[in-house]
Amino acid sequence: MVHSDPNKQSEEPPQLKKVIGVFGGSNILIGIMIGSGIFYIGSYVLQRAGMSMGLALLAWLIGGLVTLLGSLCFAELGAMNPATGGIYVYLSDAYSPVVGYMFNFQSMVIGGPGSIAAIAIALPMALKTFLPMNGQMVKIWAIVLIVIFTLINYFGVDTGEWVQNLFNVLKVLPLILIILLGLFWGHYDPNLTLAPHTGHVSPVGFIQMLAFAVIASLWAYEGWTNLNAVAGEMKNPQRNLPRALILSVGFTTIVYVLFNLAIYRSLPFGQISNTIQHNQLYLGTDVARSFLGQFGTVLVAGAMVLAMISSLNGMILAFARYYYAAARDHLLWRSFAHINSKYRTPDFSLFIQMLISIGLVMTRELDQLTSLVVFSGAIFNLLSVLAVPVMRHRQPNTPRPYKVWAYPWTVVIAAVAFLIILGNNFIDDPVTSVLGLVVPAIGAMVYWGFRHHYNSDQVG
Known part of the structure; x- marks a missing residue:
C-alpha cells in the first residue's frame, strides 16, 4: 500500500490568485486613468480647441467615447482569452x-519612459x-525627481499598500472639491458654442482642431487597457x-467633463x-x-503633488x-534581467529606464510627451480593435462569453477614430509621429535578432 506523505510539497507551480471583482477592477482602472493628467x-485641450x-x-x-468603444473590443478579447498579458497576448x-513584442518594445522605449518624463x-x-521657475528649472527638477525615485526603487523601499490607498484618496479629493464648488457655487455662465475663439x-x-484636442484628452484616459493585463x-x-x-x-468620462465644466463656471474666460x-x-x-483663498490653493496643490509623487513612484x-x-x-x-543581490531589485533595468526618461525630458516638452x-x-490600440474581426475569422468556434455591442459598427467606428487621431497627429507633429513609428519597427528587428540568437544557442 502506498501512503501519501502529508508533508510533501505540491510540485505544481504556484498560480495567480483570482481575487479581483467588478468593484476592484473598476477601482484599478479609475485609479490609473484619473491621475495627474486631469489637473x-x-x-x-482648451488651447487646441x-x-x-x-x-x-x-x-x-x-x-x-473612443475609449469606451475601444474598451468594448478589449472586453470581447479579454473574455475570450482571460490570460494575464493583455495587449501582448x-x-x-x-x-x-x-x-506583440513590438508593443512591449514601444512600452519600454516610449510608453513607460514617456509617461515617467x-x-x-x-x-x-x-x-x-x-x-516661480522657468522652463529650464522645471526640466532640472524633473530630472532630479526621476533620479531620486529611481534610487528609492533601487534600494527596494516598499511604501506599503495603505500609503498607495492614501495617495489615491488625496488624488480624488481635489477633483470632488472643484466639481462641487464650481457646479453649485460658480458665478459664470460659460459660452459653450463650438466656434473657436482663434x-x-x-x-x-x-x-483637425477637434481631433488634435481629442488627442490631448486621450492622455487623461491613458491606462484603460491595463485591466486586461491582469485578467488572469x-x-x-x-x-x-x-x-x-x-x-x-x-465614470471617468463623467468626472472629466464635470471637472472642466466646473472650471468654466468658476473662472472668467479672460x-x-x-x-x-x-x-x-x-x-x-x-x-x-477663488472660493477658499490661499488655503484652497495650498490644499489642492498639495494633494496634486502627493498624487503625482505616487504616480511617478509607481510608474x-x-x-x-x-x-x-x-x-x-x-x-x-x-543584463536587463539582473537582480541586485542585496536589494532584490532589477537594477540595470531601472537605470536604463532612468536614462531614457531623462533623455525624453531634455528633448521633449510636456504636450509633446x-x-x-x-x-x-x-x-497598438488600433491593431487590438482590429484583432476582434481577425480572431472571429481565425477562431469562429471559440466561445465568446461577451461580444462587442453593435458589431461590426463598434469596431469600424473605433478603428476610424484611432486612424483619424493617428493621421491628424502625423500632420500636426510629424517628428513625434515618426518617432512613434520608428521605435516599434526597431522593436521588430530586436525581436528577430534575439530570437535568432537564442535559437542558435539552443541548437549549439
Whole structure:
C-alpha cells in the first residue's frame, strides 16, 4: 500500500490568485486613468480647441467615447482569452508574436519612459504658483525627481499598500472639491458654442482642431487597457471584465467633463485665457483659490503633488519590469534581467529606464510627451480593435462569453477614430509621429535578432 506523505510539497507551480471583482477592477482602472493628467490636460485641450469651451467639452466626450468603444473590443478579447498579458497576448494571437513584442518594445522605449518624463515635468509645474521657475528649472527638477525615485526603487523601499490607498484618496479629493464648488457655487455662465475663439476655420480645419484636442484628452484616459493585463487574476473574468471596463470608462468620462465644466463656471474666460498663455496650466488651483483663498490653493496643490509623487513612484517601479521580463524571455540582453543581490531589485533595468526618461525630458516638452505616448499607444490600440474581426475569422468556434455591442459598427467606428487621431497627429507633429513609428519597427528587428540568437544557442 502506498501512503501519501502529508508533508510533501505540491510540485505544481504556484498560480495567480483570482481575487479581483467588478468593484476592484473598476477601482484599478479609475485609479490609473484619473491621475495627474486631469489637473493640467484640460488647459491643453482648451488651447487646441481654439479656446472654445464648448469644443473642448466635446473633445472630452469624444475622447471618452473612443475609449469606451475601444474598451468594448478589449472586453470581447479579454473574455475570450482571460490570460494575464493583455495587449501582448491579443496581438500575438491575432497577428504574430513579433507584433506583440513590438508593443512591449514601444512600452519600454516610449510608453513607460514617456509617461515617467511627463509626470516628472508636470510635478514641478504644479508648484509654479508657489515657486516661480522657468522652463529650464522645471526640466532640472524633473530630472532630479526621476533620479531620486529611481534610487528609492533601487534600494527596494516598499511604501506599503495603505500609503498607495492614501495617495489615491488625496488624488480624488481635489477633483470632488472643484466639481462641487464650481457646479453649485460658480458665478459664470460659460459660452459653450463650438466656434473657436482663434477665428474662423474651414470645415476641414475644424475637424483637425477637434481631433488634435481629442488627442490631448486621450492622455487623461491613458491606462484603460491595463485591466486586461491582469485578467488572469479576476474572478469570473468573462462576466466581470466587460462590466468593470464599461463602468470605469463611463465614470471617468463623467468626472472629466464635470471637472472642466466646473472650471468654466468658476473662472472668467479672460482669466482662463491669460493663465494658459502664461503657461500656468493648473486651473483647478485657481478655482480653489477663488472660493477658499490661499488655503484652497495650498490644499489642492498639495494633494496634486502627493498624487503625482505616487504616480511617478509607481510608474518607475512597474515599467522597469518590462525590460526585466523581456530579458528573462531571451528577447533583451541578459543584463536587463539582473537582480541586485542585496536589494532584490532589477537594477540595470531601472537605470536604463532612468536614462531614457531623462533623455525624453531634455528633448521633449510636456504636450509633446503626452502626444508621443498617446500616438504610439494608439497604433497598438488600433491593431487590438482590429484583432476582434481577425480572431472571429481565425477562431469562429471559440466561445465568446461577451461580444462587442453593435458589431461590426463598434469596431469600424473605433478603428476610424484611432486612424483619424493617428493621421491628424502625423500632420500636426510629424517628428513625434515618426518617432512613434520608428521605435516599434526597431522593436521588430530586436525581436528577430534575439530570437535568432537564442535559437542558435539552443541548437549549439
